[in-house]
Amino acid sequence: MRIACFNINGIKARLGALTDWLDEAAPDVVLLQELKSVDEAVPREPFEERGYNVATHGQKGFNGVAILSKRPLEDVRHGLPGDAQDEQARWIEATVMGDRAAVRVCGLYLPNGNPAPGPKYDYKLAWMERLRVRAAEMLVNEEPVLMGGDYNVIPQDEDAARPEAWREDALALPQSRAAFRRVLNLGYTEAFRARVQGPGHYTFWDYQAGAWNRNDGIRIDHVLLSPQAADLMTGCGIDRDIRGRDKPSDHVPIWVEIDA
């Protein structure tokens, strides 16, 4: 089962680029971030005619997450628990039955947090603590769990082409990195780093200042696997070339292959 994550930066603006990629990569499950659309305005036909079931958690103008799946989506939950006042659409989860195992898949769009310090950074750190609590809850069943999406965290300096440029940024501050590690330290495996070491691997290049042409990227889209899911991983990769196409998102897809 191939599961991909893709921050598309606007479902309406990205529909053509997204369906082109779906036709080529043919993932079984896709976790989408930044729909920037309410549920009713998300086009379903382009996905359903390609065999995908669609679950969305949208919001007007900003944020918004979705799951596409060729297998049925069961027990869909919208929103990250832990704050009834939080109206931002950044979390969706569902169970997908594989041939050999059921996988709980969670799509997330973690808050950017800039400027830091400030209320937006406080919200980011609070959201990350809620993520840690939900991540811990899901380990209790000792079953495959996958949490993927735009974490808005540069885990280490090697994950940025110019780490010095991000030193004071909410994506790289020590508190952000520590909060990310607190989730890993529960027992989750970062899929990409379990298979690929070293610098030079990115999932985001800013639209500004020729970042793509200069390969001035950062690695902020991640897939975290519970121990039972990590046992089943047979591959992980970043679809880097997508960034060089017409009308690209500023992010590219990351995918994992799970023998489930």
Added chain:
DNA sequence: ATGTCGTAACGTTTACGA
């Protein structure tokens, strides 16, 4: 040129968030 893009709105332009 403080360098781009997508979305919303009292829209033909500005504000916001990234």
